[in-house]
Amino acid sequence: MGMSLQTVLSQVMLGLNNGVFYAILSLGLAVIFGLLNIVNFVHGALYMLGAYVALLGFNQLGPLLGRPDFHLNYWAALLVAPLVVGALGVLIEKTMLRRLRKFDHLYGLLLTFGLALIIQGVFTNYFNVSGDAYDGKPEVLSGVVDLGFMLFPKYRVWVIGISLAVCFGTWFVIERTKLGSYLRAGTENPELVKAFGINVPLMITLTYGFGVGLAAFAGVLAAPIYSVSPVMGSEMIITVFAVVVIGGMGSIMGSILTGLLLGMVEGFTKVVYAPASGTVIFLIMVVVLLVKPAGLFGKEA
C-alpha cells in the first residue's frame, strides 16, 4: 500500500469519523462517571436503542398508528430518540441505580452490564442480527463532497460537525457554566449543595438521563452509516471503554480528545497493517495504564 499524503489524509478523515462516535459515547460515560460514580455498561445498548428508535420510527410507527404514510423523519429522530432513551435512563436511575449509590462502583457496573445483556438479548430475539438498513437519510445529506484529496460523503461531514458541536457544547456547560458548577459541586459535597436549596437527587437523575441521551443521539447518527443491529452497541462499547480508560475516567475534555485521537490512530493502523486495527486501541490502553494509570487526562486520585 503506497503511503501517499492523499492516502494518509483520507484515512485520517475516516478515523475522525469513527473518532466522533468514540468521543460522543465516551463523553456520555465520562459525564455519568464523573457525576454519579457509575461505570455505565448499559451505554452501548442504549446507543443501539437510539438507532432502533430512528429505524422503527421510520418504518413501523406509521403502520402502528394506522397511518402507513407517516414516517418519523431523521431530524425528528435526532430529537425524539435521545428523549425516549433519556426517559428510560431516568427510569433506570430512579428505580435501580439509586439503590446502589452507597455501595462500591462494582455493583453499578454489574447491574448496568446485566441490563445491557438483557436489552441486547431481547432485541436479538426480535430483530435481524445482521442488521436492517435505515432508509431515512435526508436527501440534502446524500451524495459526496470533494475535499480535494478524497470524495467524502456529505452525511459523514454532517456527523463530524454536529458531533463536535455537541461534545464541546457539553464540555462548555459542565466546565464553564453555573449549572455545571452545581453539578460538579453536587457530587463533591451533596449535603452542602442541598443546603443552598438545590434538589441534588433530581439533578443526578437528569444528568444520567442526559448522558444516555447522548448515546441515543450517537445511535441515530450511526443508523444511516452502519446497519442497525442488536449487536452494534456491544461491538462499540468495549472500544469506547478503552477510550475512557486511556483518557482518564471522568475527564470530560479528556474523553472527547482521546476519542478523536484514537479514532484517527485506528484509521491510520488500517492503512499500515489492517488486522491490527482491532487491537491497537487496547495496546495503547495497556501502555497508558502502565505508564500513567489515571489516564492521559485524568487526575491522580
Next chain:
Amino acid sequence: MKSLYSSAALSASLLLATAGLAAPPKETISDGVVKIGVLTDMSGVYSTLGGKGTQVGVEMAVKDFGGKVLGKPIVVIGADHQNKADIASAKAREWFDNEKVDMITGLLNSGCALAVQKLGGDKKRITMNTGAASTELTNGAWTPYSIHYVYDTYALGKVTGQAVVQTGGKSWFFITADYAFGQSLEGNTSLFVKKLGGKVVGSVRHPLSSADFSSYLLQAQASGAQIIGLANAGGDTINAIKQAKEFGIGQKGQKLVGLLIFDTDIKSLGLNVAQGMQFTSGFYWDRDEATRAFAKRFFAIHKAMPTMDQAGAYSATMNYLKAIKLAGTDDPDAVMAKLKSMDISDFFAVHGKIRVDGRMVHDMYLMEVKKPSESKGEWDLLKIVKTVSGDEAFMPLSESTCPAVKK
C-alpha cells in the same frame, strides 16, 4: 456320502439360525434414538443466513421423514457456537460424549467447522456441513465421517471469478475476512483470476464482524483495480456494499463483486443498492416448482425464504435419514458408505453425488440481483443467469489433496 455331508451342513445351518434367533437382536439404532445436532451461529453476524432457519430446515426434514427411522425416534437439538471455534468444539464434544448426538449439521463459520469436523473424525461421528465454505474441509481436514454439502470457496471463486474476468474484470483487489474462510475464498478466487489472464493488485484483511469498511474501501479504490472482490460474508458483506455506495465507489468504472452472498443479505441491502450484482449460489428458492413448494412451507414457519444453508440443511438431514433406512442401521461407517453410493436428488440438489472426499457435488448457479423494476414481490430478488454443473463448479479430485483420494 454326499447326502450325509449336505444333511450335516443343513443341520449345522439350522443350528446357527436358531442360535441367531435366540440371541437378543443386534441394536440397529445406537442408544435407541437418532439425534441430530444443529450447531451454528445462532446470534451473530451469520445468524440471519443460517441460525434458527437452519434448525427449521432440519426439523422440517425430520417431520417430513415421519419422525421415526427404523422404528426409533429422531430428535433435533440446536446450539449457538457464537463463531468461536473453542465453544463449537466444546459443545460438539458434550453432544458426542453425553448427549448421544449422531450427526452434526449447520456449522457456519469455517473456523468452527474445522474444529468440529476434526472432533467428529476422532469420535467417529458424522458431520454434514451446510454452512461453512473452506475447501480445507474436503482436503487436508477430511475425515471418513465428514461431508461438505452445499458449496465451497472453490466453486464460489471459480464460477464468479470466471464470469467476472470473462466480461472484462481483469484486475482485482480483495477485501477479505481475516480467518480460514476469507483466506480460502481469496486464495481460490485469485487462482481463477490469474488462470484467465487477470491479475490481483492487492488485498486487505479485516477482522470478522466489522462495522466500518470505509477505510478498506478507500484502499481498494486507491489501488485502481477494476474489481473489488469481497471475500467475506453476511453482515460484513452488507456493510461493505452499503458503505461503498455511500462513498460513491462503483460509479467510476470500479465494480464491487461479492464472492459469497445469501438471499438474506440482498434482502437487507435492498434491490436499489444491490441491483446488477452477480454471485454464485448453491440454491435459489424461486428456481422451479419443487423449490417454491419447499420455500413456501419454510416461509410459513420461519417468516423468511430459505437460504442455501437452510435449504441444504433440510436436504442433508433427509438424505442422512434415507441412508440410515437403506443401511438398516445408524452405524456411521455403514451410513457413510450408503451416502457416498446413493444418488442425492431432491428439490435442493440437482444431479447430486457425494464423492469419496466428502464433497457433495451438485449444480451451482450464477445469480444476478434484479432491478427494483423487475421484482414482483418482497422476496423476488434474484435471477439465475447460468447453471453450472457440479463437476465443472467444484474442485476436481485430480486437484484434491484429500488423503482418501488415490492418485
